[in-house]
Amino acid sequence: MSVSLIHTFSGHRDKCWSIDVDRARGLLASVSSDKTCRVYNLNTRRLVGVLDDNTHTKTMRSVRFKPSSTVPALAIGSFDSTISIWSREDDDWVLMAIIEGHENEVKSVDWSHDGVYLASCSRDKSIWVWEADETNEEFECISVIQEHEQDVKNVVWHPSKNVLCSSSYDDTSRVFKQDDYDEDEWVCVANCQGTQGTIWCADWEKSDNLRFVNCSDDSLVKIWKKTSPETQTGTGATLPSTLKSEEEWVLDATLPKVHTMPVYGVAWNSNGLVASCGSDGRLAIYQESNGDWKVVAVQELSHGVAELNCVKWWNDNTLLTAGDDGNVNMWMVSLS
Amino acid sequence: MSDVINANPTVLDASLLPKRDGVVLEKNEDSLVYQELTELSLDGLTYTDSEAEDEEEGFDSQEIYDLISTISDPEHPLTLGQLAVVNLADIKVIDHQDKSQIAEVIVKITPTITHCSLATLIGLGIRVRLERCLPPRFRILVLLKEGSHQSENQVNKQLNDKERVSAACENEQLLKVISHMLATCK
Numbered sequence: 343m344s345v346s347l348i349h350t351f352s353g354h355r356d357k358c359w360s361i362d363v364d365r366a367r368g369l370l371a372s373v374s375s376d377k378t379c380r381v382y383n384l385n386t387r388r389l390v391g392v393l394d395d396n397t398h399t400k401t402m403r404s405v406r407f408k409p410s411s412t413v414p415a416l417a418i419g420s421f422d423s424t425i426s427i428w429s430r431e432d433d434d435w436v437l438m439a440i441i442e443g444h445e446n447e448v449k450s451v452d453w454s455h456d457g458v459y460l461a462s463c464s465r466d467k468s469i470w471v472w473e474a475d476e477t478n479e480e481f482e483c484i485s486v487i488q489e490h491e492q493d494v495k496n497v498v499w500h501p502s503k504n505v506l507c508s509s510s511y512d513d514t515s516r517v518f519k520q521d522d523y524d525e526d527e528w529v530c531v532a533n534c535q536g537t538q539g540t541i542w543c544a545d546w547e548k549s550d551n552l553r554f555v556n557c558s559d560d561s562l563v564k565i566w567k568k569t570s571p572e573t574q575t576g577t578g579a580t581l582p583s584t585l586k587s588e589e590e591w592v593l594d595a596t597l598p599k600v601h602t603m604p605v606y607g608v609a610w611n612s613n614g615l616v617a618s619c620g621s622d623g624r625l626a627i628y629q630e631s632n633g634d635w636k637v638v639a640v641q642e643l644s645h646g647v648a649e650l651n652c653v654k655w656w657n658d659n660t661l662l663t664a665g666d667d668g669n670v671n672m673w674m675v676s677l678s
Numbered sequence: 679m680s681d682v683i684n685a686n687p688t689v690l691d692a693s694l695l696p697k698r699d700g701v702v703l704e705k706n707e708d709s710l711v712y713q714e715l716t717e718l719s720l721d722g723l724t725y726t727d728s729e730a731e732d733e734e735e736g737f738d739s740q741e742i743y744d745l746i747s748t749i750s751d752p753e754h755p756l757t758l759g760q761l762a763v764v765n766l767a768d769i770k771v772i773d774h775q776d777k778s779q780i781a782e783v784i785v786k787i788t789p790t791i792t793h794c795s796l797a798t799l800i801g802l803g804i805r806v807r808l809e810r811c812l813p814p815r816f817r818i819l820v821l822l823k824e825g826s827h828q829s830e831n832q833v834n835k836q837l838n839d840k841e842r843v844s845a846a847c848e849n850e851q852l853l854k855v856i857s858h859m860l861a862t863c864k
Contacts, residue, residue, distance in 0.1 A: 357844070375844065400845075400848045401844060401845070401848060403841075421844075421845050421848055446845075447841075447845045449841065465842075465845070493842070495841070511835075511839070539835075540835070540839060559839075603817065604840070606840075621817060621840075622780065623780055643778070643779075643780075646778070647778065647779070647780050647813075647814055647815035648814055649817075649840070666814065667814070
């Protein structure tokens with residue numbers, strides 16, 4: 343397998359922290375410490391919008407397109423502790439809402455698969471779940487989750503279920519499930535421990551499976567999964583009643599070590615490939631065959647000497663990476 | 679600051695601090711003021727032009743020492759070099775001939791007392807100074823020297839968390855204190 347650079351989107355004047363793709367519309371959004379968000383058409387590679395009206399007074403840290411939205415819509419989380427919501431009307435990006443609630447830096451935002459919920463997390467150790475209305479103007483906080491002991495670095499929703507995975511400075515990733523009886527209640531069903539360092543990012547397998555990949559400061563990339571009831575060894579029956587909500591989640595695999603420095607971004611595509619990137623400038627791609635994970639491609643110095651902060655798949659053979667050089671690089675992944 | 683955390687630190691004689699042989703320090707006031715202004719500017723990814731001449735040979739630990747030993751202690755009118763918080767022997771540089779490769783600087787600092795609550799601030803000051811002065815190929819690791827502090831792991835984790843450091847650099851109060859510490863840098 344080979345990776346080749348096919349385009350560089352440049353324009354940010356400072357670190358680019360986060361990118362997202364609206365797959366249905368072929369749009370790319372990138373956010374930066376320069377406090378702007380740039381939106382590109384991926385097909386024409388043209389810049390189609392710049393959100394730079396000083397809505398945020400500090401770094402824009404995280405950006406996500408709203409899925410199943412009638413018009414293109416974005417959520418942006420900022421170090422200024424707020425989240426902004428934007429919609430494209432005619433040819434303009436319009437600020438629809440500013441969501442306040444976190445005490446300090448918002449580190450990550452993500453929409454649930456159907457766009458009904460928005461999750462956000464912060465250095466204040468909490469995760470907030472917001473319910474969005476159709477117009478993107480009203481957001482109601484339905485739950486504040488305070489399970490982590492330290493900063494929550496990342497939140498990511500399952501691609502088809504109301505299940506949320508969070509990762510933290512407390513060296514754990516946790517999984518939350520919507521309660522069967524009270525849909526405003528989010529129950530912690532997994533606390534994945536054993537990592538030696540901050541977990542920076544996670545992404546779900548693109549299927550109905552409950553399996554995710556995460557990456558950490560100790561330069562490792564790991565896969566975690568919920569054990570299926572058949573393979574459970576009967577320990578469930580002996581759990582005290584208060585722990586009944588706990589499911590059994592286990593470390594499924596530690597991917598072959600490629601990185602030598604903190605790994606900041608990880609992404610799983612619908613074809614089963616996992617990509618990771620980080621401080622060492624490497625972009626790595628892994629593939630699973632018969633339960634074994636292999637490294638199938640490594641790109642060195644993918645943003646020159648700059649660190650990589652984020653990786654996203656546009657489609658099964660196109661990757662996008664964001665770097666401290668302010669650039670977004672587009673990569674063609676060819677099977678050979 | 680109301681309470682001085684270490685009232686009687688050990689102080690080294692400035693003339694005995696490690697220097698490269700034959701280096702004469704310039705005392706041109708005009709250029710000093712100019713340099714201070716440019717080094718304190720917060721505009722994005724710029725670093726000082728003086729690195730252009732260093733580019734030829736790469737950086738060594740003495741150059742890193744020169745950049746950070748002149749930072750002022752947040753509570754004493756003394757530099758980190760004079761207080762032996764920063765020591766030449768505790769600076770490691772991995773810089774390659776090929777400047778298109780990633781380089782590393784590891785600085786181990788020794789707080790004057792093991793419960794120094796200013797250790798994080800001092801470390802942050804060093805990070806900020808190095809981030810502003812070194813070219814982007816450098817990865818900077820600032821650590822407390824083994825056994826020098828009771829919350830060693832906690833402080834180390836915080837000092838080397840890229841996201842926390844970035845956010846700290848957008849905190850105006852904190853930046854003001856750091857700018858004050860860096861004002862004595864040559």
